[in-house]
Amino acid sequence: MNRRQLLKTGPSGLVGLLSAPYLLGAPKPAPDPCTCTSIEEMIRLCCNENPYGPSPLAREAIQQSIRKGNRYPRRLHRSLKEQLAEYHSLSPDHFLIGSGSAQILQLIALWLGMEQKHILSADNTFAWMMKYAAQFGSQWTKVPLDENQYFDLPTLRQAASNHEGLVYLCNPNNPTGTYLGPERVEPFCRSIAARQPLLVDEAYIEYLEGGESESAIAWIKELPQLMVCRTFSKLYGMAGLRVGYLVAHPERIKELEALEAGFGMNVSATSLAAASASLKDEEFRQSSRIQTQSVRQFVQAQLEEWNVPMADASANFVFCNVDHIKGDLKAALKDENFQLWPFEHNGQKVLRLTIGSKEEMEQFCQKMQPHFTNS
Numbered sequence: 001m002n003r004r005q006l007l008k009t010g011p012s013g014l015v016g017l018l019s020a021p022y023l024l025g026a027p028k029p030a031p032d033p034c035t036c037t038s039i040e041e042m043i044r045l046c047c048n049e050n051p052y053g054p055s056p057l058a059r060e061a062i063q064q065s066i067r068k069g070n071r072y073p074r075r076l077h078r079s080l081k082e083q084l085a086e087y088h089s090l091s092p093d094h095f096l097i098g099s100g101s102a103q104i105l106q107l108i109a110l111w112l113g114m115e116q117k118h119i120l121s122a123d124n125t126f127a128w129m130m131k132y133a134a135q136f137g138s139q140w141t142k143v144p145l146d147e148n149q150y151f152d153l154p155t156l157r158q159a160a161s162n163h164e165g166l167v168y169l170c171n172p173n174n175p176t177g178t179y180l181g182p183e184r185v186e187p188f189c190r191s192i193a194a195r196q197p198l199l200v201d202e203a204y205i206e207y208l209e210g211g212e213s214e215s216a217i218a219w220i221k222e223l224p225q226l227m228v229c230r231t232f233s234k235l236y237g238m239a240g241l242r243v244g245y246l247v248a249h250p251e252r253i254k255e256l257e258a259l260e261a262g263f264g265m266n267v268s269a270t271s272l273a274a275a276s277a278s279l280k281d282e283e284f285r286q287s288s289r290i291q292t293q294s295v296r297q298f299v300q301a302q303l304e305e306w307n308v309p310m311a312d313a314s315a316n317f318v319f320c321n322v323d324h325i326k327g328d329l330k331a332a333l334k335d336e337n338f339q340l341w342p343f344e345h346n347g348q349k350v351l352r353l354t355i356g357s358k359e360e361m362e363q364f365c366q367k368m369q370p371h372f373t374n375s
């Protein structure tokens, strides 16, 4: 048996998460993997942050932009849209800029609630939008990942034929890190977006060599129901600056922008300036990508050596099965000064391990070896 298959998939069939029709009341707060009491002292490998950012050009732009802090950032907002339009060979009205892609996911969830539409997606995937949308009555119909922790596109496609709502594809997927190339994603997007809204979340796609050229953004002009969201939090190393964007048909952008308070001014002048400078900093992106890949290979080799089952990784994290580890892994990580997020997935203990700097990962491997090899 392939070691990757050791990461079992869940029960087959589709499972509706919630059934209440509308406004279900306040949800239980999700446990926060990043509750940091002493960020400075702990090594953070929990939130898929980029240890190298922000880019040198972004740092410079932040300093320059401070003096613009007395003005509403209307012009900077407009000029980032223009820059993104040029970068992706589209027009500025194809873009919505948000305070992180979290704000974009929130707006889409709100729109789904207003339209009384539901969501179809994989389980396990990035569930912020589904959890938020549940407050407005949107149900999440779940399709299990395949046995290698990839989105199961044929099953999802079949399920979509009986589903009127939005389909969400996270590619590369968080938390499993698996990535599907355009030879499989393009026919999927074309068939789904021909009949219903489809959101492709590409938060990590820039980590792939050639990721930009494999993006679903290429089909935006042809498929009015297709939306793609991106973030400056990951490869650009700007998680704390909060900038993300949506690419979609101009009519859909208008519809979503109308739901936003503040008329497109929820991102600060400083963050807009940093995003704009980062887009020009290809050198930083390249070095960030190369360093992450090289450190990830080091970590994967180490985990292989310890016989830890892993899913294929394509971004700045590795998803591994740690069910064999005896004792309280969470406590062990904390004792060793690492902030991480072990959780249960189909009855197995798993870990999504963010790739930090070389020094951080060397420390991780050195200190955690006894725990990983204690079975």
Ligand code: PLP
Residues within 6 Å of the ligand: 047, 048, 099, 100, 101, 102, 103, 126, 170, 174, 201, 203, 204, 230, 231, 232, 233, 239, 242, 243, 244
């Ligand atoms: N989408 C995915 C797949 C993510 O993993 C994250 C954050 O980890 C987000 C969206 C939200 O990121 P941000 O709000 O920082 O852009």
